[in-house]
Amino acid sequence: MYSPRFSKQSQALHSADADVWAVSDRAHALADKGEDVIFLCVGDPNFDTPEPILDFARARLGVGRTHYSPAAGEAMLRRAIADIESKVSPHPCSPDDVVVFPGGTNAIFAVLSCLLNPGEQIVIPEPMYIGYVPITDALQLDVKKVACTAEQGFAFDTESIKQAITAETRVVMINTPVNPTGAMATPEQLRELAAYCRERDIWLISDEMYSMITFARRHTSLRTAAEHLDNVIVIDGLSKSHAMSGWRLGWAVAQGELVDRLVEFAGATIFGVPQFIQEAAAFALEFDTYFVKQMRDAYEKRRDLIVERIGRIPGLSCSSPEAGMFVMVDVSSVAENGEAFADALLDAELVSVLPGKPFGPSAVNHVRLTLAAEESELSRALDRIERFVTGGCLKAG
Ligand SMILES: Cc1ncc(COP(=O)(O)O)c(C=O)c1O
Structure with missing residues (x-):
């Protein structure tokens, strides 16, 4: 029988830690079953590419x-x-x-x-x-x-x-x-x-x-x-x-x-x-600086919304990031670590956030929330997070 052999490079990729997206994969499986999951885990902008850029690309396609x-x-x-x-x-x-x-x-x-x-x-x-x-x-x-x-x-x-x-x-x-x-x-x-x-x-x-x-x-x-x-x-x-x-x-x-x-x-x-x-x-x-600014302003408003809401949830804390598309939330007062929090939050409230651990040891007690979601979606997620935490969640983990 043929037994395939692969390079060390491929082997290193193949044996890499598969846990990074475990919570997110589970969230997708739940959504596929029709559950109302709110995804706050990815860093993919939720805006469409600005129309003038699309038009320009179409025109250049059109001229070969x-x-x-x-x-x-x-x-x-x-x-x-x-x-x-x-x-x-x-x-x-x-x-x-x-x-x-x-x-x-x-x-x-x-x-x-x-x-x-x-x-x-x-x-x-x-x-x-x-x-x-x-x-x-x-x-x-x-x-x-x-x-x-x-x-x-x-x-x-x-x-x-x-x-x-x-x-x-x-x-x-x-x-x-x-x-x-x-x-x-x-x-x-x-x-x-x-x-x-x-x-x-x-x-x-x-x-x-x-x-x-x-x-x-x-x-x-x-x-x-x-x-x-x-x-x-x-x-x-x-x-x-x-x-x-x-x-x-x-x-x-x-x-x-x-x-x-x-x-x-x-x-x-x-x-x-x-x-x-x-x-x-x-x-x-x-x-396209106009559109870039519009999107940046939207991210800023979303950041402020998250920081303000998290600040009102007893046991959670975060600082206000200066830049980027994410807010790191410290969950150490209410859960054993970020992973336990993310897992239990998905089970209890169908909100998918990313545990901090894969980003490095300094982030184990955090979860990452994305700014790439509409304010209404963020508010809905934060209502659920608040209910989850004030309902007692899982410190003993
Ligand atoms: C810090 C950082 N570097 C690089 C990348 C990769 O960028 P790209 O999607 O253009 O490959 C990302 C994407 O999330 C990122 O966050």
């Missing part, structure tokens, strides 16, 4: 922009991205510094693939985006997590990152604003970290996927803050800011030889993002 495109990306999109990256930065960004990928995930995979061998060390602050785990698993990296603790409000912690760096560290990857906590690094922290890494020949990657969804203050890119750019890589994309998650459009901005390496990698693996999508993306970046 459906062929191969350059591995680095179409010139017009690389220019539009370079303009965005240059806007408030002291360092001008050239279109030659930009490489286009089908989504942020692919950009991160490509960058890490170009920088690290299996077994080599990458330092990543946690709580961190769940999607990093399969990437670092597949590449068999030695991930050293740095805690940004709940006690410190999950604040970005340059000192702890610096302390975690050793002679073995090849790459530090940060995320600002952070999914799931909404924390943002300050320009000073970014500048300091970039210099610290550069002195030690360490790459510093900044995932800035939520750069356009900030509330209290503007996002500062690592490219803007860093004094020198030769060890600095910025990743961003349109999935969140423009409600274009399904279009799969992201990018990496780098310098010098790394750009050539990334283009080679993109050529070997994806061979160009669809032309009409790249043109619509360039259009979106150039002309």
Whole structure:
């Protein structure tokens, strides 16, 4: 009998922790049976892609922009991205510094693939985006997590990152604003970290996927803050800011030889993002600040609604995130941990939230609520959460 053999990379992905979406999978199964489940677990914008972007894409499809495109990306999109990256930065960004990928995930995979061998060390602050785990698993990296603790409000912690760096560290990857906590690094922290890494020949990657969804203050890119750019890589994309998650459009901005390496990698693996999508993306970046602001304002109102309602539920607490699409709720006074809370909440009230554990040890006592739901839906969910908690729920767990 034929017994299939697979690569170590595939094996690492295959044996990865399947528990991450356990509560959400159960919620979907309940919804399939006709139960009235409210989903507050995903980070997919609940807005449609703005109509002008759709129109533009349709028009470009209509003129036959459906062929191969350059591995680095179409010139017009690389220019539009370079303009965005240059806007408030002291360092001008050239279109030659930009490489286009089908989504942020692919950009991160490509960058890490170009920088690290299996077994080599990458330092990543946690709580961190769940999607990093399969990437670092597949590449068999030695991930050293740095805690940004709940006690410190999950604040970005340059000192702890610096302390975690050793002679073995090849790459530090940060995320600002952070999914799931909404924390943002300050320009000073970014500048300091970039210099610290550069002195030690360490790459510093900044995932800035939520750069356009900030509330209290503007996002500062690592490219803007860093004094020198030769060890600095910025990743961003349109999935969140423009409600274009399904279009799969992201990018990496780098310098010098790394750009050539990334283009080679993109050529070997994806061979160009669809032309009409790249043109619509360039259009979106150039002309769509109005819609981006509208969506951001809606997220802000939803954040305020959640923070206000959670603050009135005895036993629950949360701080108000500065950015992003999520609110982290501390459930430690009413449940054994976030997982127990999420499980019991789904059973009792049919609300699906994400336990904090998969984001990292610092988030075990939290659950993540998404802002990607209408205010009316959020209110309905919060009524149920309130009833669940005030009804006694499950501390003994
Ligand atoms: C912090 C962070 N980085 C990267 C990604 C991946 O982005 P994309 O959907 O463009 O692959 C996400 C998506 O949720 C994210 O939250």
